[in-house]
Amino acid sequence: MTFFTVGFSLLAALLHVYIWVLESFRWTHPATRRTFGTSESEAEATRALAYNQGFYNLFLAIITLVGLALLRSEHWVGSALALAGTGSMLAAAVVLVTHDRSMARAALTQGTLPALAVLFLLLSV
Numbered sequence: 001m002t003f004f005t006v007g008f009s010l011l012a013a014l015l016h017v018y019i020w021v022l023e024s025f026r027w028t029h030p031a032t033r034r035t036f037g038t039s040e041s042e043a044e045a046t047r048a049l050a051y052n053q054g055f056y057n058l059f060l061a062i063i064t065l066v067g068l069a070l071l072r073s074e075h076w077v078g079s080a081l082a083l084a085g086t087g088s089m090l091a092a093a094v095v096l097v098t099h100d101r102s103m104a105r106a107a108l109t110q111g112t113l114p115a116l117a118v119l120f121l122l123l124s125v
Helices: 002-025 030-036 040-045 047-070 075-099 101-124
Strands: none
Touching: 002 030, 002 047, 002 075, 002 101, 030 040, 040 047, 047 075, 075 101
């Protein structure tokens, strides 16, 4: 079970580091605009918001990674941190799809790995 807990949590964290890069540093690039379905003018208008949102994703990844690093030595603390990070990632995906059903694919991409991480974290506690 620990293999799945660590694996899915690590993959979820890495995905959110990637999202951080896209939102905070590549937001106006054509490939990123295609990924997020924004026009050039929309990307320019929302650049500051995306930059900030990207850092939220980075912070969730960091919380998760610190939790994973502590799993062995401080199991309960590590589990709590990993669950806080991945649970917040999952909650953000739920908010995304409940606010706009057309974002179901993005929410599925954003939320599947955290959902699996949360499941295995809860089973390991």
